[in-house]
Amino acid sequence: MDSESSPPHVSEATVTVHALSCGQFTLPEYQFVHPVSRNARKSVPSLGFLIQHRNTSTGTLTRIVFDLGLRRDVKRYAAPIQKHIETRQPLTTDPDVTKSLSRGGLKPSDIDYVFYSHVHWDHIGEPRDFPTSTFVVGHGALDLLNGTSSSLRGGHSFFESDLLPEDRTVQLSDPLSSARSKAPTSAVLGSMNLLSDWKANGTLPQTLDVFGDGSLLVVNAPGHLPGHINLLARCSDGHQVYMAGDACHDRRLLTGEKSIGEWDDAHGQICCIHADRKQAEETIQRIRVLEQEGVEIIFAHDVEWENDVSNRSRFFEQEALKKRFDDTMGAEAFDESWCRMLKHAPDMFASSIRLAGVPKKKAHLSPKIQSLVSIAVSAASTHLYIPSIHRHTKAALANGATKAEIVEVLSLTSTLGIHAATVGVPILFEVLEEQGKAMPKGMEGMSKEQWAMKEDFEKKRGYWNTLWEEFLRLSPEFFDAYTEFSSVPWLNEGGKGLLEPKVKELIYCAFDTAATHMYQPGLKLHMRNVLNYGGTAEEIMEVMELATLLSISTMDAGLEVLEKESA
Structure with a gap:
């Protein structure tokens, strides 16, 4: 090992780093920090990372995944690990690393290297999912896997x-x-310096400059487990x-604030989550x-960071x-509601984008009219979903709608x-007829005042339908008052309103x-009017x-409650 500091790099080569969701499980806090209640438990993520490096000279793109997280099918773990997992419930493996990569448009075959920080069960994932990748582990990891390493205590210390x-x-x-490891003859290291000093x-x-340009360093991080390594990007x-x-x-x-638990x-033996507590403390200090x-x-289990x-947009x-x-x-x-769905329900987020994107792409109606229609759906007295009213009002104003036009939609x-x-x-x-008290049909026997009200409605609203006659x-008296109430958006601004009649009828169709x-009766009537x-x-x-997009309000409201109740 060269103990002298590396010279400063002239190159300012960089890498991109994205977090990957690789499952979630529950930790008994007393095994990790002290002092803490014996009953305290914390749900934590198992994070992986996608690191991408492009060689500035050749243009070659190299992709590395650091840790694979939880195995998709926990029944494929060795029996002792499955038994240990029973103490880590509740646990979920959805999404696993392959699903997280897929959501971002990558396949396992796109990954050149898989680096393991160490070989504990909650980091190893499913290596067979990566049939073309080269796996990189720290010194001593293979001895753990082969069972030739010194014994470790604790239910977490089983290896495959x-x-x-x-x-x-x-x-x-x-x-x-100073001795170097030798790569297997079929391992493809490319321009990597994994076997350098x-x-x-x-x-x-102790660090290794992976690409020789200072953009990514492997860092020896002893204490937790033999072969434990970190990355500095x-x-x-x-x-x-x-x-x-x-x-x-734990931060x-x-x-x-806390010490290692x-x-x-x-058997009455003292256990620690770290194989060498003293070295772990030194690593934490660095x-x-x-x-x-x-x-x-x-x-890897940084729930506060997650x-x-x-940080939500930093997941790949x-x-x-x-x-x-x-x-x-x-x-x-993109607002807080969409952000919340992106975090908690990325599959629904993706499908919601596709659903909402169809009318936006077809655009038979202008963006302004689409926004006004959406206001009507959200502001209808049967829905009244305030966040969506805000969202669509903001969009309508941005799309050129005036305050007066929005007021007209609300009217x-x-x-x-x-x-x-x-x-x-x-x-x-119908009930009156059943009771032998049937009323005349249509306009038969109506007074002059009622006929005048009918004519007034037709003049102000531009149509008549027989459904109004019984009313x-x-x-x-109430019909006459309603005529005035419903005619406001048809008669203001010089007697015509601001929005053209077709658009007004589309608003009626929307709610x-x-x-x-x-x-249904009103929908058919207003479709005909359109x-x-x-x-x-x-x-x-x-x-x-x-109007179908109001379904998204379920996710908006439900996920907000979920966040508050699970905090």
């Missing part, structure tokens, strides 16, 4: 001898020895990211120094989905309540067809598509 493909596995050399880098005593704008694996399991160890096993120097530290809203699958959202919906449309939508009468009155007529007969209302005003079937269909 057949985990890695011998012809595609590279074990790094001993950081404390370990060198000091700043406060880190240089990203754009001088930002550095340190992927700490299991050097630390309170970094701050000094210990416990007694079934990480503290890095953090003080401005390096970003991320642990829950930080500002989420960044890819966010780009798809921006391309489809526009970056300005049109306010008429929904009249369906209490248009549904109830015909039923009342007019039973309550002419009548919405799943929270589904008023066509009479020169509208098209395609425009009406687009309104129904936009």
Whole structure:
């Protein structure tokens, strides 16, 4: 090992680093930190990382995944590991690393190397999913897998001898020895310097410069398990990211609020999650120094980092989905509700983008009219979902709608309540007939005042339908008041309103067809009116598509509650 610090790199080569969701499980806190309640448990992620490097001379792109997280099918773990997993419930393996890569557009065959921070069960994933990748482990990891290492205590210390493909596995050399490891003849290292000498880098005593340009360093991080390694990445704008694996399991160890936990096993022996506590503490101290120097530290089970809203777009699958959202919906449309869905339900996020993107792409209606239609659906008295009203009002203003036009849409939508009468009155007529108290049909026997009210409605609203006749007969006073109420958006601004009649009728269609209302008589009436005003079937269909999107409100509201209740 070369103990001298590496010379500064002239190159400012960088890598990109994205987090990968690789499952989630539950830890008993007393086994990791002290002091803490014996009953305290914490749900934590198992994070992997996608590191991508492009050679500035050749243009070659190299992709590395650091840790594979939980195995998709836990029944494929060795029996002792399955028994240990029973103590880590609740646990989920969805998404696993392959699903997270797939959501971002990559296949396992796109990954050149898999680096393991160490070979504990919650980091090894399913190596057979990566049939073309070269696996890289720290010195001593193969002895653990082969069972030739010194014994370790604790239910977590079981290893699978057949985990890695011998012809595609590279074990790094001993950081404390000058002897180098030899790569298997079939292992493809390309331009990597994995078998070079370990060198000091700043406060880190043993590092390997993976690409020879300073963009990615393997860091010897002893203490947790033989062969435990970390990665230090240089990203754009001088930002550095340190992927700490299991050097630390809780940020309170970094701050000094807690110390490393210990416990007694079934035989009365003292156990520690780290194979060598003293070395683990020294490694944690070096990480503290890095953090003080401005390096970003991320642990494999870093729940605080994962829950930080500002980090959500740094997950590979989420960044890819966010780009798809921006391309489809526009970056300005991304709000807290969409952000929440992206984090908790990326599959629903992706399918929601596709669903919402159809009317946006077809665009039989202008963006402004689409936004106004969406306001009507969200603001209808049967829905009244405030976040969506905000969202679509903001979009309408951005798309050129005026405040007065939005008020007109709200006025049109306010008429929904009249369906209490248009549904109830015909039923009342049926009941009266059953009781032998049948009322006259149509306009027969109506007074002059009632005929005048009919003419007034036709003049102001531009149509008449027989469904109004029974209503007019039973309550002419209320009918007359409703005519005035419903005519406001048709008569303001010089007697015509601001929106053209076709658009007004499309607004009626929107809240009548919405799943929270589904008023068929009114929907048919207003569809007919749209066509009479020169509208098209395609425009009406687009309104129904936009109304369907109220389903997304379920995710909006439900995920917000979930976040609060599970905090």
